[in-house]
Amino acid sequence: MRRFRSKPKRDKGRLLKRMRGQRVKYIAVLPSLITILNGVFGFIAIVFASRGAERGIAGFSHFAVAGYMILLAMFADMLDGRLARMSQSTSSFGGQLDSLCDMVSFGVAPAFLMVNAIQVHLDLTTPLSSGLFHRFIWLAALAYISCAAIRLARFNVENEENEAAHMSFAGLPTPGAAGAIVSLIIFHQEVTPTLDVAIFLLPFLTLGVAVLMVSRIRYPHVLNVYLRGRQPFSYLMRVLLFLGIVLWLGMQTALLLIFLAFAGSGFAQWVYLRVHPGKQPLVAAHPTAAAASSGQSETPS
Template identity: 35%
Template sequence: MFIKSIPSVLTLGNLVIGMVAILISSQGRFNEAALLVVIGMLLDGLDGRAARLLHAESEFGKQLDSLSDLVTFGVAPAAMMYNVILSHLGIAGDALAIWFPMCGALRLARFNVQTKSSSFFVGLPITAAGGILATMALTRPVLHPSIVILPVGMFVLSILMVSNVRYPNFKKVAFPKSAVVLVPLFVVTIFCAIKFHFIRANWIIFGVLAVYAIYGMLRGMRYRHVRHRRSNSTSQDADIDREMETSSTYREI
């Protein structure tokens, strides 16, 4: 019975991580808060795989996962951004801090009512959006003017979550079972690397997630362009067919 509960325990761990990230971000510990959000991303991917591996998938687990995601990847990154910069923008900053998790909630609700699984996500997943926002908050010292770039980036991420842009679903990618053992080791390695300043892991994570977000936008633009060309080609073919029918009618007369 306990084994079947492992996915839910991982999901609750994700929720706890999100709450801790909110609390420590209010103390100005943004590096640790961003790291917790990243660890939450790993747990979010791990609980679903554990549920499928243990045949413990359920509607309860799905709803619990969404509620945890809203806290860890919606509220926690928004709180980080608010403490970093939005608090200086008055009512506009307050509205943007509310806007991001609200779009995240809409994104999760839409995902939960989808009846069939697919190889792509419709809209930027809140996990990726929250990871980008949390690590983006750490780029303030090198972005000028950050008071403009960061809020605009946050607004764009919010829009992408509720958009119809399609993103690859990496949850459909098969990983070896040994990956379950390697994930904790990877988490500890990343934590030590950031803690002792061996690498700027936040930049690496931000870059990877930002490429994912941009890829979806470019793919969506290309898809609309191709569809527009095809519709124009179809309409032109229809015009040619009509002209041929008209000319043949004249010949018969």
């Protein structure tokens, strides 16, 4: 009998080498520029965070300006993906570039800002020889950066270019985690600068959102789920009510409540589903998953 032999390993190696050596010939220019702008805002945030708590531009503290720069990076991050999908120019290059810039803006910058904001009140120059709380602060910062990197790498591997697959996320998105941290810093700097309790809550919040980033808890894609396409008329009234609450509370307070509510919503839903296993999640991972969880199929009967 004739034996079937597998292909030589060198052929497989040549194929992998050929795939890795492919050149990027064409890219979507506008989405890529906006993605790079995301990283630029993150770098500017790091620069301002390194200047301390003194007040500079328009009377804002440098920490607050750094926080606002990260918020601008979130806006750029939201815009580049939308433009790429609308122009049907999504690519692996764009996804990798987006994750690299996200690591700067939503990984390194928030952790650096958190450490510097606390360092005004505590000496963190010797993390290994300081007290237990000092070590915990460094642990929270390092855990946050590590979890952000893992979250972005996992997203790159599992991401689908299909628009229908972008209705929810597995784990807290990095912009949401960064927003929870920087909104608390902005709130402290602009609303309650003398209330140091908010600053000392930062490492606990940082470690909490770090764990949520690498979890499998579902979080909705706010833009695609609530603002995309046609919605009932009541949605308009809710948006107007939401804007009214923002104006009433003030931007800094509203930002803090919004980001904390978003970060806590996924965890609250996860706890609710554990207590009531027969209930359905508010947001499914994918239309197929939603159909499967409700006992339905996409195939017409």
